[in-house]
Amino acid sequence: MKKKRFLVAGATGYLGQYIVKELKKQDYFVRVLIREEKQKELFSNVDEFFIAEVTKPETLNNIANNIDYIFSSIGITRQRDGLTYMDVDYQGNKNLLNEAIKSNVTKFEYISAIDGDKFKNLKIFEAKEKFVEELKNSSLKYSIIRPNGFFSDMKDFLNMAKRGKVYLFSDGQYKLNPIHGEDLAKFCVKKLISTGNEEEQIGGPDILTQNEIAKLALKAWNKEIKIVHLPDFIRVLIIKLLRIFTSSKVYGPIEFFLTLLAKDNIASTYGDKRLEDFFQEQTKA
Numbered sequence: 235m236k237k238k239r240f241l242v243a244g245a246t247g248y249l250g251q252y253i254v255k256e257l258k259k260q261d262y263f264v265r266v267l268i269r270e271e272k273q274k275e276l277f278s279n280v281d282e283f284f285i286a287e288v289t290k291p292e293t294l295n296n297i298a299n300n301i302d303y304i305f306s307s308i309g310i311t312r313q314r315d316g317l318t319y320m321d322v323d324y325q326g327n328k329n330l331l332n333e334a335i336k337s338n339v340t341k342f343e344y345i346s347a348i349d350g351d352k353f354k355n356l357k358i359f360e361a362k363e364k365f366v367e368e369l370k371n372s373s374l375k376y377s378i379i380r381p382n383g384f385f386s387d388m389k390d391f392l393n394m395a396k397r398g399k400v401y402l403f404s405d406g407q408y409k410l411n412p413i414h415g416e417d418l419a420k421f422c423v424k425k426l427i428s429t430g431n432e433e434e435q436i437g438g439p440d441i442l443t444q445n446e447i448a449k450l451a452l453k454a455w456n457k458e459i460k461i462v463h464l465p466d467f468i469r470v471l472i473i474k475l476l477r478i479f480t481s482s483k484v485y486g487p488i489e490f491f492l493t494l495l496a497k498d499n500i501a502s503t504y505g506d507k508r509l510e511d512f513f514q515e516q517t518k519a
Contacts (some may be wrong), residue, residue, distance in 0.1 A: 238427065239263040241298060241339075242289065243330055245305030246273055248386050249345065252419035253305055254280060265301060287453035288326030289317060297330070298337035303426050306330055309362065319361035319486065324417065327365045331372060343426040344369055347490075348435050348499050350380055356493060357486040370431075377425045382437030382501045383412040383494075385512045388447060392516055395451035399460045403469040403495055406445035406461060410499040411437035414512065417505025423497035425481040440508055444495070447509065454513035469496060 265282040286293035476485035
């Protein structure tokens with residue numbers, strides 16, 4: 235039986251590296267898109283490397299040749315090289331999609347973020363969800379995954395807790411269920427190789443309030459439970475001031491983070507990695 239062949243774009247990122255490991259664990263052929271030669275050092279057992287930049291379509295020529303499935307978590311959290319969200323999250327992925335269509339791949343999977351379709355007014359989501367529409371309107375089978383926060387994002391709680399105090403907006407009762415990259419990678423691969431079109435929001439196994447996450451972080455450092463609740467108008471004011479006095483490359487990721495802090499973010503539960511264990515591991519690393 236012919237081995238399925240995968241292209242992973244965004245492979246050097248947090249989730250991308252877990253995706254590569256999961257695909258190789260399942261003994262698939264993996265081609266990895268990287269921007270420069272030295273990034274090869276991040277991987278130990280991939281089958282092929284393809285060096286290109288998604289914002290330069292001429293470098294992507296034939297990237298999807300002999301590929302069955304494409305995974306993309308291409309996107310920028312903090313803009314660099316003068317590139318915008320539209321340049322990378324939208325146009326970069328569209329350039330990749332064009333190659334996928336040209337090579338007639340079986341399915342294309344794209345990673346957005348939880349409730350991205352409801353917050354298109356945010357700069358990050360505006361570009362991501364514009365690409366989502368391109369993908370859904372294309373001729374290809376698709377899988378669109380909107381994960382909740384990653385465990386790695388929860389390090390902000392740990393960093394505050396290390397100093398002995400965690401600051402939260404409002405009363406800290408909003409809930410979320412962040413997910414470990416390894417669990418998310420298993421879910422993404424499962425959905426990518428399924429036969430139908432998929433569009434799902436996914437999170438980890440534990441639904442926690444922000445207060446509970448703060449307590450877990452303080453406990454991991456063996457600190458007293460000290461949580462300071464700031465009035466929510468401060469959060470709103472920060473967003474407004476950033477929009478007035480900075481460019482989208484500065485306020486984009488902060489606006490995204492502060493907006494999602496002010497609501498419940500609960501997705502379908504999946505996996506077995508627990509945030510409490512992750513925090514304990516991080517403090518002992």
